[in-house]
Amino acid sequence: xxxxxxxxxxxxxxxxxxxxxxxxxxxxxxxxxxxxxxxxxxxxxxxxxxxxxxxxxxxxxxxxxxxxxxxxxxxxxxxxxxxxxxxxxxxxxxxxxxxxxxxxxxxxxxxxxxxxxxxxxxxxxxxxxxxxxxxxxxxxxxxxxxxxxxxxxxxxxxxxxxxxxxxxxxxxxxxxxxxxxxxxxxxxxxxxxxxxxxxxxxxxxxxxxxxxxxxxxxxxxxxxxxxxxxxxxxxxxxxxxxxxxxxxxxxxxxxxxxxxxxxxxxxxxxxxxxxxxxxxxxxxxxxxxxxxxxxxxxxxxxxxxxxxxxxxxxxx
Amino acid sequence: xxxxxxxxxxxxxxxxxxxxxxxxxxxxxxxxxxxxxxxxxxxxxxxxxxxxxxxxxxxxxxxxxxxxxxxxxxxxxxxxxxxxxxxxxxxxxxxxxxxxxxxxxxxxxxxxxxxxxxxxxxxxxxxxxxxxxxxxxxxxxxxxxxxxxxxxxxxxx
Numbered sequence: 001x002x003x004x005x006x007x008x009x010x011x012x013x014x015x016x017x018x019x020x021x022x023x024x025x026x027x028x029x030x031x032x033x034x035x036x037x038x039x040x041x042x043x044x045x046x047x048x049x050x051x052x053x054x055x056x057x058x059x060x061x062x063x064x065x066x067x068x069x070x071x072x073x074x075x076x077x078x079x080x081x082x083x084x085x086x087x088x089x090x091x092x093x094x095x096x097x098x099x100x101x102x103x104x105x106x107x108x109x110x111x112x113x114x115x116x117x118x119x120x121x122x123x124x125x126x127x128x129x130x131x132x133x134x135x136x137x138x139x140x141x142x143x144x145x146x147x148x149x150x151x152x153x154x155x156x157x158x159x160x161x162x163x164x165x166x167x168x169x170x171x172x173x174x175x176x177x178x179x180x181x182x183x184x185x186x187x188x189x190x191x192x193x194x195x196x197x198x199x200x201x202x203x204x205x206x207x208x209x210x211x212x213x214x215x216x217x218x219x220x221x222x223x224x225x226x227x228x229x230x231x232x233x234x235x236x237x238x239x240x241x242x243x244x245x246x247x248x249x250x251x252x253x254x255x256x257x258x259x260x261x262x263x264x265x266x267x268x269x270x271x272x273x274x275x276x277x278x279x280x281x282x283x284x285x286x287x288x289x290x291x292x293x294x295x296x297x298x299x300x301x302x303x304x305x306x307x308x309x310x311x312x313x314x315x316x
Numbered sequence: 317x318x319x320x321x322x323x324x325x326x327x328x329x330x331x332x333x334x335x336x337x338x339x340x341x342x343x344x345x346x347x348x349x350x351x352x353x354x355x356x357x358x359x360x361x362x363x364x365x366x367x368x369x370x371x372x373x374x375x376x377x378x379x380x381x382x383x384x385x386x387x388x389x390x391x392x393x394x395x396x397x398x399x400x401x402x403x404x405x406x407x408x409x410x411x412x413x414x415x416x417x418x419x420x421x422x423x424x425x426x427x428x429x430x431x432x433x434x435x436x437x438x439x440x441x442x443x444x445x446x447x448x449x450x451x452x453x454x455x456x457x458x459x460x461x462x463x464x465x466x467x468x469x470x471x472x473x
Binding site: 027028150151153154155157158190193194197200201204231232235236237238 | 319322323326327330381382397406407408409412413414415416417418419430434435438
């Protein structure tokens with residue numbers, strides 16, 4: 001009986017020539033606004049998109065999660081025969097910035113860049129006050145996730161791994177590590193991905209905690225609710241970050257971030273300038289809150305944004 | 317490997333402690349391998365799967381929980397998003413929308429939700445998807461109910 005049915009099923013299937021591959025299917029219980037396609041045509045384009053993404057990600061496999069520090073001239077070399085606007089902008093950048101450190105373009109580049117920049121800053125400055133301050137904020141994030149109903153064991157491993165890295169970059173502990181070891185760990189998937197995931201949990205918790213604030217921005221991006229957005233665009237590894245995620249992470253940890261934009265935009269007045277945006281924590285106690293003036297704003301994390309990707313920039 | 321084992325052990329303890337919390341799900345770890353689990357889930361009420369008990373097989377990768385578990389139906393089921401022969405399940409959280417915030421237990425809940433809310437536009441079982449897409453809800457329901465009786469009903473007597 002069952003066999004018969006299977007045969008019937010197969011016969012019918014042959015008549016309809018569109019069986020999307022398993023990988024491309026998109027049944028969603030997170031709400032169908034973001035990930036869900038609308039029928040056959042959409043499935044095809046989604047599949048093409050998926051293939052392109054795969055092609056890109058296989059190229060990216062050769063790039064380490066966090067690259068070596070390169071002089072800014074390496075960036076200029078990339079655009080040698082490129083758009084004059086970009087060449088001009090890189091020239092301007094080289095007045096202020098000395099070096100670039102690339103991150104792998106696997107959708108986690110913002111978090112990965114933030115991770116390395118932040119830990120590197122602590123390692124170089126040995127700023128224990130900053131470590132204490134951020135640990136307090138991490139504790140608040142933990143409580144926030146609990147109160148949002150997250151099961152503790154689903155996120156605690158990621159939290160403890162980040163706290164462990166924080167302790168490691170401070171000298172004088174048994175577990176203290178060198179600069180090279182920090183680089184090794186940032187390239188080691190089992191550490192690097194766990195820290196990225198820690199940031200994703202923190203970001204998600206912050207967005208949900210202040211859902212009224214973030215809701216209009218999220219509605220501008222998708223039709224999703226705040227919770228759906230967090231479940232589908234923040235928590236899964238490989239989901240790219242944008243303004244919403246950066247704002248939330250900066251706020252949650254109380255760490256200011258400068259993002260420098262390298263794109264083809266230019267202003268009408270003729271002059272070319274490089275835009276940047278400072279993410280200044282809205283809540284908590286940011287590191288240089290005392291002086292309060294934006295003139296002296298001195299972020300210790302600067303990221304270079306090119307459409308779709310973040311790398312680390314080093315000021316002169 | 318060590319991390320995934322530790323995490324699975326936490327899930328195991330949680331399942332033991334909350335055994336009666338979710339009467340629709342019975343999640344069991346293989347005696348000798350913590351990376352292999354099976355689950356018995358009850359077909360949701362007011363669906364053609366009501367009254368059926370469905371067995372799921374979990375195979376957990378070493379990169380868990382950064383990567384999702386592989387889950388498939390061992391019990392034959394007629395559902396647009398489940399492959400009729402292999403039992404493969406088409407569900408976003410088992411693929412690109414996975415995150416470590418999910419657990420084996422909450423995956424079971426998500427699968428029960430999928431049983432109650434089929435998504436015929438992304439079918440793994442085209443016959444089932446086509447019935448729903450063409451508006452033949454009765455046809456879909458009677459097929460699904462038949463297979464629930466044939467394959468998923470506890471033996472009587």
